[in-house]
Amino acid sequence: xxxxxxxxxxxxxxxxxxxxxxxxxxxxxxxxxxxxxxxxxxxxxxxxxxxxxxxxxxxxxxxxxxxxxxxxxxxxxxxxxxxxxxxxxxxxxxxxxxxxxxxxxxxxxxxxxxxxxxxxxxxxxxxxxxxxxxxxxxxxxxxxxxxxxxxxxxxxxxxxxxxxxxxxxxxxxxxxxxxxxxxxxxxxxxxxxxxxxxxxxxxxxxxxxxxxxxxxxxxxxxxxxxxxxxxxxxxxxxxxxxxxxxxxxxxxxxxxxxxxxxxxxxxxxxxxxxxxxxxxxxxxxxxxxxxxxxxxxxxxxxxxxxxxxxxxxxxxxxxxxxxxxxxxxxxxxxxxxxxxxxxxxxxxxxxxxxxxx
Amino acid sequence: xxxxxxxxxxxxxxxxxxxxxxxxxxxxxxxxxxxxxxxxxxxxxxxxxxxxxxxxxxxxxxxxxxxxxxxxxxxxxxxxxxxxxxxxxxxxxxxxxxxxxxxxxxxxxxxxxxxxxxxxxxxxxxxxxxxxxxxxxxxxxxxxxxxxxxxxxxxxxxxxxxxxxxxxxxxxxxxxxxxxxxxxxxxxxxxxxxxxxxxxxxxxxxxxxxxxxxxxxxxxxxxxxxxxxxxxxxxxxxxxxxxxxxxxxxxxxxxxx
Numbered sequence: 001x002x003x004x005x006x007x008x009x010x011x012x013x014x015x016x017x018x019x020x021x022x023x024x025x026x027x028x029x030x031x032x033x034x035x036x037x038x039x040x041x042x043x044x045x046x047x048x049x050x051x052x053x054x055x056x057x058x059x060x061x062x063x064x065x066x067x068x069x070x071x072x073x074x075x076x077x078x079x080x081x082x083x084x085x086x087x088x089x090x091x092x093x094x095x096x097x098x099x100x101x102x103x104x105x106x107x108x109x110x111x112x113x114x115x116x117x118x119x120x121x122x123x124x125x126x127x128x129x130x131x132x133x134x135x136x137x138x139x140x141x142x143x144x145x146x147x148x149x150x151x152x153x154x155x156x157x158x159x160x161x162x163x164x165x166x167x168x169x170x171x172x173x174x175x176x177x178x179x180x181x182x183x184x185x186x187x188x189x190x191x192x193x194x195x196x197x198x199x200x201x202x203x204x205x206x207x208x209x210x211x212x213x214x215x216x217x218x219x220x221x222x223x224x225x226x227x228x229x230x231x232x233x234x235x236x237x238x239x240x241x242x243x244x245x246x247x248x249x250x251x252x253x254x255x256x257x258x259x260x261x262x263x264x265x266x267x268x269x270x271x272x273x274x275x276x277x278x279x280x281x282x283x284x285x286x287x288x289x290x291x292x293x294x295x296x297x298x299x300x301x302x303x304x305x306x307x308x309x310x311x312x313x314x315x316x317x318x319x320x321x322x323x324x325x326x327x328x329x330x331x332x333x334x335x336x337x338x339x340x341x342x343x344x345x346x347x348x349x350x351x352x353x354x355x356x357x
Numbered sequence: 358x359x360x361x362x363x364x365x366x367x368x369x370x371x372x373x374x375x376x377x378x379x380x381x382x383x384x385x386x387x388x389x390x391x392x393x394x395x396x397x398x399x400x401x402x403x404x405x406x407x408x409x410x411x412x413x414x415x416x417x418x419x420x421x422x423x424x425x426x427x428x429x430x431x432x433x434x435x436x437x438x439x440x441x442x443x444x445x446x447x448x449x450x451x452x453x454x455x456x457x458x459x460x461x462x463x464x465x466x467x468x469x470x471x472x473x474x475x476x477x478x479x480x481x482x483x484x485x486x487x488x489x490x491x492x493x494x495x496x497x498x499x500x501x502x503x504x505x506x507x508x509x510x511x512x513x514x515x516x517x518x519x520x521x522x523x524x525x526x527x528x529x530x531x532x533x534x535x536x537x538x539x540x541x542x543x544x545x546x547x548x549x550x551x552x553x554x555x556x557x558x559x560x561x562x563x564x565x566x567x568x569x570x571x572x573x574x575x576x577x578x579x580x581x582x583x584x585x586x587x588x589x590x591x592x593x594x595x596x597x598x599x600x601x602x603x604x605x606x607x608x609x610x611x612x613x614x
Contacts, residue, residue, distance in 0.1 A: 039567070039568070041567030041568065043567070045578060046575065046578040046579040047579070051411075066567055066568040067412060067570075068565070068567055068568065068569070068570045068574075069570055069574065069575060069578030069579075070562075070574075070578055071574075071577040071578040075562060078471070078563075079474070079562065079563055082471055082474045082475055082478065082563070083474065083475065083478030084474060084478070084484055084563075084566065085478075085483075085484070086483060086484060086485075086566050086567040087567055088567075224392050225392045227392075228390070228391075228392035229392075229395060244391065244392070245392050247391070248390055248391055248392055248397070249392075
């Protein structure tokens with residue numbers, strides 16, 4: 001056993017503890033100053049607003065905007081459902097908006113406070129779920145499509161059936177997402193991505209099983225890296241991701257299949273537990289000011305469906321068919337709807353696709 | 358007799374296994390490429406962007422406040438718990454106490470997160486830094502108590518008696534005998550609590566409120582729309598700070614001796 005020695009100096013643990021507490025107190029008080037302005041809490045995806053625009057909103061409305069972030073619709077929903085309050089604006093994807101609306105979690109919007117929503121693109125509203133913008137206003141659109149390396153894939157045709165190409169065997173990926181991948185197969189057959197017809201779903205299953213033979217894997221994340229490095233030649237992809245990869249590998253191209261695709265729309269909504277519904281309405285209105293909407297889209301590379309903002313967009317976005325799809329393809333595209341009990345059918349199909357060979 | 362090379366080989370392999378990912382992370386924080394892992398030129402761009410993202414620094418601040426606070430409080434509570442457990446080891450009450458302390462170590466995090474959230478909502482506590490702090494204390498206490506308890510079990514209480522025999526008051530014997538000897542245990546418990554608090558995601562996610570996003574929450578949410586190389590840069594900085602602190606504390610310890 002070690003011989004115990006009684007130290008001369010003060011015990012170091014006490015000193016360390018004291019300085020720790022002091023540091024803590026300074027940190028707490030340093031953060032607590034200037035509380036008089038009202039605070040608007042936004043709960044959203046990371047990097048989803050141009051920071052300068054929020055600064056402007058803060059100046060114009062004499063408030064402070066605090067951004068908190070979530071990483072999946074489901075986690076955000078679970079948290080709010082359990083009673084977490086204090087968030088004033090959320091940006092869930094449309095299907096989650098309808099779930100939350102059905103659960104009576106969302107505030108009906110006061111149209112009188114939102115004059116700018118008259119700028120929202122009526123063509124896009126035709127395919128949304130909440131067409132009257134009663135409790136949600138569309139914020140940003142993400143299109144699914146196909147990305148490929150132009151120098152390595154010959155004879156590209158803008159169709160989902162590219163996944164039948166055996167010459168690209170094991171160099172392709174599709175989303176590891178039930179609704180996205182089954183949706184792509186349904187679209188290739190000309191059916192709706194929200195079908196609840198079992199026969200149509202079984203046909204889609206057969207297509208997916210055929211495609212699966214040519215795929216390297218089902219994946220939502222790594223495909224970006226694989227495409228950039230040339231490991232994958234053709235991938236099922238979201239447009240925003242592809243434009244970022246393209247900055248690194250200029251050989252990357254993107255198209256939206258002519259059969260139509262899935263458009264994901266994140267909406268602006270106000271939960272019933274909001275503490276600042278007035279400021280929340282003001283922010284929704286602000287974001288749909290055409291100039292603001294254009295500046296925001298130019299920054300984050302997703303399209304805000306605001307028809308009067310379109311002429312103000314950068315040429316890079318304006319002339320990009322991956323962001324601005326042709327009207328004919330738009331008309332054939334759909335938004336994922338909440339299909340309720342029929343979800344079980346999709347789960348069965350997806351399980352058989354993932355498990356089968 | 359010739360020494361076997363085998364232990365050396367294993368050591369080298371283990372070290373590679375531990376440190377290679379960190380080295381790759383550090384290298385990638387200077388890599389101009391965002392998606393491909395191939396080298397596309399040296400850049401300090403990610404660091405520059407990091408210094409221009411107030412949101413990340415806000416979450417670093419939140420993380421540090423919570424980690425320091427919950428470490429300090431759980432050290433006190435955990436040590437007290439360990440003493441009670443050790444001193445009255447045989448009693449029924451302490452057996453129950455032991456079970457209660459032990460449970461948070463084995464309860465799934467998601468269960469703890471959601472039940473804490475429901476408790477806070479029921480109690481009407483506004484979610485924020487304070488609720489995260491409370492939640493972190495709840496699980497850190499158990500880890501601290503376990504580590505300190507292990508240390509106490511090797512502790513020779515005759516030393517305290519000897520000190521008192523030689524005229525030391527309760528306070529003197531505690532401060533000059535018990536605490537210094539217990540210090541390694543306290544340091545280990547504190548570091549463990551600090552580490553757990555800094556990287557906890559699941560529980561924190563549920564009990565966080567407006568304006569209290571911590572670093573792990575921020576990093577996970579950056580996966581969808583955000584900027585991963587910035588995280589490499591941030592991790593490199595944290596690594597540098599930690600290494601400096603460790604080296605400095607070792608130097609200081611050597612100076613004292």
